[in-house]
Amino acid sequence: MAARTTTRKTNVAAEDLKRYYREMLLIRRFEEKAGQLYGMGLIGGFCHLYIGQEAVVVGLAAAAEDGDKQITSYRDHGHMLATGMDPRGVMAELTGRVGGYSKGKGGSMHMFSREKNFYGGHGIVGAQVPIGAGLAFADQYKGNGRVTFTYFGDGAANQGQIYETFNMAALWKLPVIFVIENNRYAMGTAQKRSTSTPELYTRGAAFGIPGEQVDGMDVLAVKEAGEKAVAHCRAGKGPYILEVMTYRYRGHSMSDPAKYRTRDEVQQVRETRDCIEHVRSLLLQGKHASDDDLKAIDKEIRAVVNEAAEFSKDSPEPPLEELWTDVYAEADQPGA
Numbered sequence: 203m204a205a206r207t208t209t210r211k212t213n214v215a216a217e218d219l220k221r222y223y224r225e226m227l228l229i230r231r232f233e234e235k236a237g238q239l240y241g242m243g244l245i246g247g248f249c250h251l252y253i254g255q256e257a258v259v260v261g262l263a264a265a266a267e268d269g270d271k272q273i274t275s276y277r278d279h280g281h282m283l284a285t286g287m288d289p290r291g292v293m294a295e296l297t298g299r300v301g302g303y304s305k306g307k308g309g310s311m312h313m314f315s316r317e318k319n320f321y322g323g324h325g326i327v328g329a330q331v332p333i334g335a336g337l338a339f340a341d342q343y344k345g346n347g348r349v350t351f352t353y354f355g356d357g358a359a360n361q362g363q364i365y366e367t368f369n370m371a372a373l374w375k376l377p378v379i380f381v382i383e384n385n386r387y388a389m390g391t392a393q394k395r396s397t398s399t400p401e402l403y404t405r406g407a408a409f410g411i412p413g414e415q416v417d418g419m420d421v422l423a424v425k426e427a428g429e430k431a432v433a434h435c436r437a438g439k440g441p442y443i444l445e446v447m448t449y450r451y452r453g454h455s456m457s458d459p460a461k462y463r464t465r466d467e468v469q470q471v472r473e474t475r476d477c478i479e480h481v482r483s484l485l486l487q488g489k490h491a492s493d494d495d496l497k498a499i500d501k502e503i504r505a506v507v508n509e510a511a512e513f514s515k516d517s518p519e520p521p522l523e524e525l526w527t528d529v530y531a532e533a534d535q536p537g538a
């Protein structure tokens with residue numbers, strides 16, 4: 203039932219490769235900037251950076267269609283940018299300003315966009331997983347052919363609510379892809395210290411849910427596996443598990459002492475497996491882009507991120523009256 207992915211990329215259009223490069227770079231530069239703003243005291247509260255894991259969301263966004271839904275944990279900025287949410291609105295939420303997606307009242311872990319079908323942003327480990335199945339249930343009920351990508355981490359994968367969700371999702375054949383972003387650590391706990399059966403893609407076996415392990419540092423492999431999972435869900439065959447092997451370069455959050463792994467370990471991954479460098483070398487080797495072309499893309503992305511940072515500093519703090527809004531849904535709002 204469960205199988206390791208062995209398929210490799212075939213022909214990819216140069217334009218697609220460039221798009222993935224651009225999208226991954228946007229996430230990386232955005233996160234670097236968020237780290238800087240945090241250091242300057244402009245971002246308060248929790249902030250979990252996604253640097254290193256960019257190929258996961260970009261590969262799966264390439265496999266998704268408009269209208270498909272996304273839901274994830276607190277490590278969520280990359281997911282938002284991959285759905286096409288505006289970097290300015292995301293950054294301004296980080297700085298707690300009114301121009302942010304939650305009007306500055308949610309912060310890093312609590313942003314949503316109905317327009318882009320992004321359902322958060324959840325701070326309680328694993329909490330988004332049953333909600334993701336609920337989103338898929340709604341789509342199945344409406345018969346609209348949509349699929350929900352429900353992301354969670356290797357640490358969350360040991361939680362009980364995950365398996366209750368697997369059971370229901372399989373029983374009702376819900377169109378949900380469970381994406382386990384295995385970055386090898388849950389805060390400071392290495393996976394081998396916490397997990398009895400580390401092959402997380404097999405965890406659906408008891409419920410009859412197929413799973414695959416994917417190289418999460420290779421955007422093309424992620425996209426290919428994503429397309430297979432999406433086809434499975436859209437065909438009405440029920441849920442699918444993708445265990446995406448990835449790595450985070452930064453600490454768990456901004457206040458991580460980083461004592462649980464060596465600098466060499468991080469450096470080794472950065473130097474040999476980096477997802478952006480991988481696409482960069484494909485572009486250069488295939489002569490799809492020159493060094494100057496890639497520099498121009500980098501410049502363009504830096505300008506977008508700088509503009510988002512300026513916006514996030516210039517946007518005012520929410521006015522006092524906002525304390526009383528968005529607490530409960532208004533009964534007269536359709537679909538609220």
Ligand SMILES: Cc1ncc(C[n+]2csc(CCOP(=O)(O)OP(=O)(O)O)c2C)c(N)n1
Nearest residue numbers: 277325326327355356357358385387388389
């Ligand atoms: C129910 C619950 N327990 C504990 C925590 C504290 N906590 C926050 S993140 C985290 C680790 C989760 O690791 P993983 O699922 O691998 O995701 P990653 O941070 O690596 O993306 C823990 C224990 C929490 N937020 N919620």
Ligand SMILES: [Mg+2]
Nearest residue numbers: 355356387388
């Ligand atoms: Mg983890």
